[in-house]
Amino acid sequence: MIDPQPPQLEELLARCALNDQAAFAQLYKKVASKLNGIAYRILNNVDSANEVLQEAFVQIWNNASEYRQDKAEPMTWMASIVRYRAYDRIKFEKRRIEGAQIKADIEGFDDIADKRTDGIQLCEIDQQLTDCLADLDVNQRKSVLMAYYYGFSREEISSQFEAPINTVKSWIRRGIERLQQCLGN
Incomplete structure (x- = not known):
């Protein structure tokens, strides 16, 4: 698979900011596997990685209008959303385990x-x-x-x-x- 170029992703994100569902579907097809890989490397769990990916894409959809190309490449911006979601998941799981212990x-x-x-x-x-x-x-x-x-x-x-x-x-x-x-x- 050829990596999507930043201009393609920028255009798709701009269209997502306008609530273009077709653009969102294209964006998902282009980057989901890479973003899922990032989540999996952090979480080491397929199910958790898939859940984080889903949460991240909801956040990407809701915050597409906040993307600024002068601050980061599109893939970098989306990857950071996935990473933060994955780290939040780790904290949540740790708290849940500690909660069970106490x-x-x-x-x-x-x-x-x-x-x-x-x-x-x-x-x-x-x-x-x-x-x-x-x-x-x-x-x-x-x-x-x-x-x-x-x-x-x-x-x-x-x-x-x-x-x-x-x-x-x-x-x-x-x-x-x-x-x-x-x-x-």
């Missing part, structure tokens, strides 16, 4: 007031935060800690609690408000 710890959130970290003496603000966390409703406390301490997404917390995502968002928002009030006093 799942058992979530039950321990109930006695947060008794927790200490690595034998380090907690300073006064840490103690105050611990006391304020202990005063929160159980679901608020667990949701806030999962979101801000362990880095879970709202969707992951929703799945963990088997609760609607809007409920989880409310728990987090109310928990943060109560923490701010408690810490402000």
Whole structure:
């Protein structure tokens, strides 16, 4: 297969920016295999690479109007989108694995007031935060800690609690408000 030339790709991207689906299909045919190769080299997993490629092409379609030929070659621009998507996937997978490992710890959130970290003496603000966390409703406390301490997404917390995502968002928002009030006093 002959590598597509930058002017061809620039034209296709410009047409994609105008919502030309035929141009998008041509662009996909010309570069998908190379971009998929980039994703695969980063992820070492065919399924993940295919998912990243799909996400990247959605982003390319949505952001084609933002492409600037004076900043990068078209292939470089699209490859960077794929790379960033692949690295985001790695971070997500790592967080998911870590989340599974700490799942058992979530039950321990109930006695947060008794927790200490690595034998380090907690300073006064840490103690105050611990006391304020202990005063929160159980679901608020667990949701806030999962979101801000362990880095879970709202969707992951929703799945963990088997609760609607809007409920989880409310728990987090109310928990943060109560923490701010408690810490402000």
